[in-house]
Amino acid sequence: MSDVRAPAVVAVIVAHDPGPWFDEVLEAWAQQDYEELSVLVLVSGGEDPTETIARHLPGAFVRRLETNAGFGAAINEAIGMVEGAAFLALCHDDCAPDPDAVHLMVEESYRSNAGIVTPKIVHFDDPSRLLHVGMNADKTGAVVERVRPDEVDHGQHDTVRDVFVAPGGLNLVRSDLLVEIGGYDDGIVAMGEDLDLSWRAQITGARVVVAPQARARHLEGIASGTRDTTPLVAGELATTLQALQRRHELRAVLKNYKRAKLLSVLPQAFLLALGELVVSLAVGDSARAKAISSAWVWNLTRLADVRARRKAVKASRVVSDSELRRLQLRGSARLSTYFSRVTHEGLDVAHGCSRAERGGDRSKESGRVPDEPVLTGSVGSAFSEDSDFDELDDLGHRSGLDRFGRKKRGQPLLTHRSRLVVWALAILVAIVGFRGIISGGLPAIGQFAHLAALSTTWHEFVAGWQPAGVGTTAPATPGFAVIALVATLMFQSMGLAHTAIVVACLPLGVLGIARLLRPLCSPRARLTASLCYFALPLYFSALNRGRLDDLVAYAAVPWIVSKLLSAGRIEQSTAASSKSLVLVAVKLGVVEAIAVAFAPAVAPVVLVCAVAIVAGSVLVGDKSGSIRVVAAALLATVVAAVLCAPWVVGVVLSGRQAVGVFGLLSAAASTPGWADLTRFALGPEGVPSSPLIWGLVAAALLPLLIAKHERLSLAGRLWSVGCFSWVLALAVSKGWMGSFSPAIGVVLVPAAVAVASCVGLGISAFEEDLSDYHFGWRQVLSVLALVAIVLGLLPVIAASGGGRWGLASIGYSDQVTSIPNVGAPGQFRVLWLGDPAAMPVAGWGLGRGLSYATTQSGSPDSYSIFAPASPGPASELGDAVLMAMSGRTIHIGRLLAPAGVRYVVVVESVAPSIPGVQASPPVPPPPSLLPSLREQVDLKEVSAGQGIDLFVNTEAVPVRAQRPLNPVPHGSRNKEYFPVSSDLAGFGPVLPAALSGPSFSGHVGPGTVVSAYAPSSRWNLSVNGAIVKNTRAFGWGSQYQVRNSGSAVLTFSSSPLMQVGIAFEVLAWLVVAGVLLERRRWLNWWWVPLRHYWTKRAGTKRAGKKRAGSVEGGQ
Amino acid sequence: MNGAQSGSTSRRPPSHRPTVKRFPILFLVIVVLIGAGLADRIAGVRSTPVPAPTLAAVGAPLSSESSSWYCAGGTGNSTGIANSTVYLTNTSRDPLVASAHVVNDSGVSQSKKFVLPALAEVSFVPDTVVQGNWVATRIEVNGGGVVATQVVSGPNGWSESPCSSTIGSTWYFADGSTASGSRLLVSLYNPAATNAVVDLTCVTQQGAIQPQPFEGIVVPAGQLVEEEIGTYVQNAASVAVAAYARSGRIVANEIQLANGNGIQGVSLQLGSPATTQRATLPLSQDVPGGSSTISVFNPSSSAENVTVSVKLPSGPVAPFNDTVPAQSAWSLVTSSQSRIPLNVAFSATVTVSGGPGVVVSRAMSAAFGSSVPQWGSAVASVPSYLAVSGWVIPFPGTPSSPALPGATPLDLAVYNAGTRPVTFSISSITSSGIVPLKPPVAVRLTPGELTVIPQAVMSAAGPYPLVIKASGPVAMLENLIPAGAGGVVTISGVPLRY
Structure with a gap:
């Protein structure tokens, strides 16, 4: 016998509400062949497992911690409890080591002079599959696996080697090392604590090695998502494992580099994060995007804590960053993994799109952000799920063959990659088409007049005076406020704001179509519909004519139709069914208000669309939701009227002339005929209004012929909308509507929405319904429709070459x-x-x-x-x-x-x-x-x-004029008054200096001052401080008889009523914004009790009737 | 497929899903697509606007704030060959103030204000304000309802024509002659405030010619330029003239002097500002020893198929057809046509197809030895589709200032140029108001029908202007005397807007 005793090892097991596997774990520790092993079980909250522990490890120490602050915090507690142990085996409660694991790790620690030894980690239930054989990390803290997911253990990794990260589960750590580095970072509650510990250990000169002969089975309860981390991060927004991992990786970076190195690494990390963020947003991976952004926010808000911990790291630093850098992976592990997977396995695999979509659907139902199923240290796994797994061979390559070895037929736009490519091409076409406009700006044609400065634009909205005509006190349209708001967001660049508004209408409209079809159509169908909407000439026609109203309608109407369908629950989605009519109407009202601010004709269009949907519902034999649609349209119009209240009041008070705000009718020769309307050709040349557009219209008929069920129902309603829109546009074009002639470019947008949407529904019907029919004319028609769609997209591509979509460059x-x-x-x-x-x-x-x-x-x-x-x-x-x-x-x-x-x-x-x-x-x-x-x-x-x-008026009188002669005739407001030459003779300009707002100053002499502004009691002329009496001139203007010369000021003071109106309008917007942002809370406040009251009352009534009936029956 | 998953999502179980009807909505779509197309086509046909003829002389409405007339051309001294006198007929019940701006061909201009009494005709002699070889007059009136005509008279006789109420960029004259003994003068008057640059194109039987001096004629603002065509287009029996303003706008008229073979005459023609597809000569009558010629000028760049339909009291005769090439003229000597007997009044309607239209005029000569003038010409009437309140035919002069001693109407021809029956009535403008003729003249005309009010009835109306009100488009022509024969000196009705 020898007196030499093995170094003492204390196994510290942190347990928190362990599951049934805990018996197996305890038994594994009980079977360790290492003699000097003691076991300390830290119970951090939850149920008391003492009895279980005692059954398997009667000699184990059990300590109960008050709270569950995470694995690291629990281990830190244990450091003070343990004395005399050379090593600590830090262990999760779901990790079961093989009987010789501790033995082998201790041996390896001595052999390699390692500070931390990690075993080979395998699946808990299937030890033949590897989980970790140590892990690596790059300079940005991105942790990378050394094994492929679910890799079978053939001993291929059974070599002792240095690793940068000893993965959590089971690690053998030298006690003195743990004390020296201060234990775990208690700011890291879960995910990433192993990276930080390993990194700091190596800073102090300790080696981290993997000893593959030692093996442990690990359930990875947290990383696999089977154990909830919510209690650890209670009160924080980002609670996904991915978010925790990202933020703790960044924390490690911020803590563990020296300042100089950090200054070089941090920008790289930021750029990589930014790139990943963009890609995540592009592919719709919102969880990843949130994780990335929240990681930076979380760390930036804890810089003080980080600084303190950096000091501790600095104090213990032995190894420089450059030496440590050799242990890390070169380049960006995350980026190289991404590109590797994109190259070898495709975008779909790289992005895990189908998982995201399914996850997205589930998450919406549950209201939670989906967690990543596998995360720790696995960049690849973060992108790993492949919807097209069957297409991949053993190496992850696409073979292009089916299981019988036959070549697979291509299915266009079925994969995420192909759709992304098409979207990118569409964006490229748009950018090419807009390049001249973006660089050269908008010409002053139509409604593209150059905008005034930001302050002036705001003033236009709030001022009680508009200079249009000869001036008016009518309230200004909220469109000024929208422009000013956009310009404010554009750093006060009015030109940029103007261009942005014009350009943004295109993607907004296109996205609106995609949103409209989302409940019923596949991504491929939505993409096709969106491209069709893009290809219709309506936007480009409006652009070439400088019609801001038409452009805004192009952007807004898809969303309006979508909301109307949603209000009627016609879209048939689960999400829609739970929507409150009031909320939908409020949202619709907001969209309508913004649109009406630019295009008043949108207001009647909303009502027409609602009526058309109802008519379509009747025709397709499904009237459900019709009343809701009409109610939503009416309610939304009321909401929009409230949001634009002062302007609406001004319009209403203008009487019969009010219909003019909806649009003015062009000459018959300038208005489109039926053939033009059906191919949306409203504008001048240069717009892709080719006859090929009729192909898209024809293709839109496809769902009426082959679709079934919900798709046919929706297509019927949309075609009804299209027919109403076209007929109304024709009526306006022909002048059949009298003085009510809403802008044709606005009236026609619902037809464009219907055509584009029905094209999408046709694709969807092609996917879903066509297989139900025997081969025949439907299949032939479908193919022809597909050809027509492709041909219909060509004109817009051709038109993009000019760089301005045909828009003039000089206004x-x-x-x-x-x-x-x-x-x-x-x-x-x-x-x-x-x-x-x-x-x-x-x-x-x-x-x-x-x-x-x-x-x-x-x-x-x-x-x-x-x-x-x-x-x-x-x-x-x-x-x-x-x-x-x-x-x-x-x-x-x-x-x-x-x-x-x-x-x-x-x-x-x-x-x-x-x-x-x-x-x-x-x-x-x-x-x-x-x-x-x-x-x-x-x-x-x-x-x-x-x-x-251009004509020059030889009799012109300045707007503010004076002559030293007699007064001008007063005229009469009710009778035509024709001035003669002598009435207009002798006038010269006066009051030249423009003050802020409609106010002017200057010197006046004795005589008659006339001002060509619409009469208002708010106008005052003061000469030397004295107000001069105002009388009528020429029937409508103003004249002032000035007796003495002096300095004069002609000023307009806004009406207090106008200010109240503007304040009301702003308040209304704030209230609606509050309602939409806090809708659930708002609903809980009044809707839920009200509904409860109604339900209770209805129940009481029913019960009363029942009782009465039973009483009568009894009698 | 994902689409399959999302696409089949349904709120209701399939068993409760309502049957979606396909055919009603298909029917609606088909009906709308076809029906709206048909409606568009029908409405397009119906709404195709009938272009209103561009008339040179149209009176301003009574409610006008102001109106103006432009009387270009005419000599302005006592020895002139065609001295100008302007007659203004005020059809309103209020006296109006008129201001006459006279300019001569040397650029001298003067203005004069005078009053137009209510319901009266007054004369204004331009050379009382500014004298010159040639003078033009711009009349401004502080109201509407006024019609202005111009009479030129000289050794060769006299002629009357409406002044222009419009300024145009093109003016056409269908006939003219520079043959021996004839002088053809074109007055280019620019009453606008902008200079005009004018090209003159002359069309003879040899084709269109544009002498270099007739290119780029500058007519300064407010000035008059007189061009003698015969200076550069010599000895042409038939000359049609077109004046094109490259820039600016002008008023143009033509004075033709005839003095040869014992035939004397003068003709004042206001140019036609536009071509027409249909023109009417309400009344013509060939006399023994005399002649009449209808001139059709096609100034366009495409050939016109021209048809001259002649209607006698006994009925229509076979029409005369010809193709008039671009930039050329066709002269139809009606007096040589055996289909048209002598001493029979007839009406002629010229219709064209194939191009933008033509300009038509008629020249007539009386027998040798008859009263001077023995020759004269008149522009064919363009049937008016304007919303007119009536037509005004001024009396040739006023009782105190007759256009010529003994000047009086010979007869009045009214022709229904429309396609529906028309009823018309004639009143005279007297100081006591607008009174119907006695005995009242209220005639219903069938389409294409011509009626001639005889001199006896006209004489009963007295020396007053006439107002003709009709229920449809009519063309009218008043023959004036003294002249060698009816039709040598004429005046057509001037429409008055509502």
């Missing part, structure tokens, strides 16, 4: 700036005349094909984008034009002079046609307009740019 601003004296701000107006489709300024109608509007001092500005519902006194300008056209005056200049109109511009095309630069098809004004203007004796035609005719 009317460049033309109008050539007007002489255009630089005198605020002292004259320009009267714009032309077909509404060609006008670069929003205005008011003068009958079909002619509208009028004014701008201040020349070019269209941001005030030109939206027109108030009523022109107010500016209607005098329109009347003057009509008089000239009917030959009733040759002195239109005199009639326009009181409004300060110095120039009359007649627009003849959407954009100026400049030879060699751009061509814009003519949109001529009524034939009699130009001849009648040319016959006016006080208009002088001057040379101007292409596309416009």
Whole structure:
């Protein structure tokens, strides 16, 4: 016998509510052949397993900890309890070592002079499969397995070697080392504590080795997701294992590098995280994206703690980072693994898409973010699940053969990879098509007038005065607020904001289609539908015509139709069935409000869509949800009206003219016919409105012919929407709707939505329903439809080459700036005349094909984008034009002079046609307009740019003018008043200095001051501080008789009522935002009790009736 | 497939799933797609606007704030060959203030204001304001309901034509002659505030010619330029002229002087600002020893198939057809046509197909030795589809200032140029109001029917302007005397807008 005794080893087992496997674990420890082994079981909360422990290990020490703070914290507690042990075997309660494991690890510790020894870890239930044989990590802390998932143990890894990470489960650690490095980091509750411990051990010079002869079976209860980590991270948002792993890896990086090394590693880690974040978002892996982002947030909020721990690490540092770096993997383990899998196994495998989708569905049902099933140290496993496993050979390569060895037929767009490629191509086409617009900006055509500064745009929204026409006190549209808000988010770049709004409408609309079809269609069908919506010429037509309203409608209507279907529970999804009608209506109302702010015609379109859905429901024989659809549409319209309250009130108060806000009708020659409407060809050339588009429309008929059940039901409703939309557009185009002529580009969007969606439903029906039929005409039609879809997508690809989608590069601003004296701000107006489709300024109608509007001092500005519902006194300008056209005056200049109109511009095309630069098809004004203007004796035609005719009013009077003569005639508001030359003679400009808002100052002399602004009691002229009495001039303007010269200020003060209205509007938006953000809490507050009350009341009534019936029966 | 999984998701168990009907929605889609297409086509046909003819002379409505007339051409001194006098007929019940701006071909201009009494016709002689070889007058009136005509008179006789109420960029004249003894003068008047640059194209039997001096004629704003065609287009029996304004807009008229073979005459024609597909000559009558010619000018770049339909009181005769090539003219000598007897009043309608239209006029000469003038021409009427309140036919002069001693209407022809029956009535504008003729003239005309109001009835109306109100499009022509024969000096009705 020898006196030499083996070094003492204390096995520290941390147990927390162990499962049935615990007996097996304890028995494994009981069977260890190491003589100097003691066992300490730390029970961290949960049920007391003392009896079980005593049954297997009667000699074991049991200590109960008050709380479960994690494995590391429990071990730290044990450090103070144990004395005299050379080694500690740190063990999970689900890890069972082989009988000789401790023995072999101790031997290896001495042999290798290792501080930490880790055994070969195998599956608990199947020891032939490997879990870990040590692990590695790269410089960013990403832990990498040394074995493949479920790799069979043939002894191929049975070599002792250094590893960077000793995986958790069972580790033999030198007691003094553990004390020196301060034990585990108690800030790491789970996942990643092994990385941190191993890293710090190596910083102090200790080796970490794997001893494969020693083996332990590990259940990996936490890492496999079978054990809940929620109690460990209670109160924290990111509770997924993946999130824990990512944040603790980053924590280790932040703690364990020296400062210089950290400064080089951290940016790399950040860039890698950013890239992974983008990829995760692109493939819809929201759990990963959240894990990445939360890791950084979590650590950045704990920098103080990190600093303190860095000091401790620094104190114990023996080995430099450069030496340690040699132990780590080169490059980025995560990135190289990702690319390796993409290269060899494809995107689907790399992203685990099908798992994500299934997981996504489940998670939505349960309301939880799905956990990663396998995570610890496994980059590959994070991407490992493969929906197409059957397609992979033993090496993970796609063979392309089926199980009988035959070549598989390709199924386009079935895999995530192929869909991603198509999406990328579509985005590429869009980028190529938009490149000129993004770099060159928008021309001042249509509603693309250059925006004023941010502060001015905000002021336009809140001010009680708009300069449109001759000025009006009507409230401004909330569109100004939306533009200003976007510009604020765009760092006050108005041009960028403008372009962003215009460009963003395309992806928003396309995504809306994908969202609309989500409950019923496969990703492939949704992708096809989205591409079809992209390929329809509606967006590009609106772009070429500069119609912001049409663009916004293009973006909003898919979401509106989606919400309407959702309200009626027509989409048939489980998620939809649980939605509250009120909530859906509020969401719909918000979308409608934003859309109406730019495109008022969306409001009637919402109602038309609702009616069309109901009609479609009746036709397909499924009327369920019809009432909900109509109710949602009505309620949403009310919500939208409340959210746009001041503007809506202003529109309503404008009376019959209010219908003009929905749109103005172009001349018959400029409006599309049925053939154009059915292929969505509204705009000028350069738009891909090829006849091939009819192929998409034809393909949209496919679901009506082959679909079944929900797909047929939805297709029927969508076609109903399309028919209503088309018929309404035709009615508007033909002028059958009278003065109510909503913008055709807006009215037609539901038809585009219907066509694109039905194309998607056709694909879905092709996948689901076609196999139910015998071979016949349906199959032939399906193939033809697929061909038509492909052909229908070609025009948009072809049109992208130009880089601007046919949009002109030069607008009317460049033309109008050539007007002489255009630089005198605020002292004259320009009267714009032309077909509404060609006008670069929003205005008011003068009958079909002619509208009028004014701008201040020349070019269209941001005030030109939206027109108030009523022109107010500016209607005098329109009347003057009509008089000239009917030959009733040759002195239109005199009639326009009181409004300060110095120039009359007649627009003849959407954009100026400049030879060699751009061509814009003519949109001529009524034939009699130009001849009648040319016959006016006080208009002088001057040379101007292409596309416009410019006249100078020789009788013009400045907007703010004075003459030292008699007062001007008062005129009458109820009777036509025609000024004569003497009324207009002798005026010169006055009050030149523009103050903030509609206020002007300057010197005035004695005489008559006239101001060509719509009359309002809010206008005041003060001369030397004294208010001058205001009287009417020329029937509608204002004149002031100034007796003494002096400094004067003409100022407009906003109405308090207007301020109240704006405040109400802002409050309404805040309330709705609060409701949507906190909807569940909000529902709990009032809806749940109300529903409970109704249910109870209904039950009481039923019971009462039942009792009454039984009483009657008894009698 | 994922789609299969999501696609088959259903809220209701299959057993409770309602049967989805396929055919009603298919039927709706088919009906809408086809029905809307048909509706579009029908509506498109119905809504195809009938282009309103561009008329040179249309009176402004009574409610007008202001209106204007442009009387281009005419000599402006006592020895002139075609001295100009402007007659203004005020059909409103309010006196109006008119301002006449006269400019001569030297660029001298003057203005004069005068009052137009209510329901009266006044004369204005431009050379009382500015004298010159040639003068043009712009009349501005502070109201509507006024019609202006211009009379030129000289040694060769006299002629009357409406002034222009419009400024245009193209003006056409279907006939003219630079043959021996004839002078053809074109007045280019620019009443606008912008300079105009004009090209003159002359079409003779040899084809279209554009002499270099007639290219790029600058007509300054407010100025008059007189061009004698015969200077560069000499000895052409038939000359049609087109004036094209490259820039700016003008008013153009033509004065033709005839003095040869014992035939004298003068003709003042207001140009036609546009071509037409249909033109009417309500009344013509060939007299022994005289002649009449219908000139059809095709100024367009495509050939026109022209049909001249002549209707006699006894009925229509076989029409005359010809193809008029682009930039050419066709002269149909009706007096040489055996189908048209002498001393029989007839109407002629010119219709074209194949191109944008033509311009038509008619020249007529009386027998040698008859009263001067023995020759004259008139522009064919373009049936008006405008919303007109009536047509005004001024009296040739006023009682105090007759256009010529003894000037009076000979007869009045009214022709139904439409496709539906038309009823018309004639009233005279007197100081006491607009009163119907006595005995009242209210005639119903069938389509294509012509009626001639005889001199006896016209004389009963007195020296007053006439107002003709009709229920449809009509064309009218008043023959004036003194002249060698009816049709040598004429005046057509000037439509007045509502």
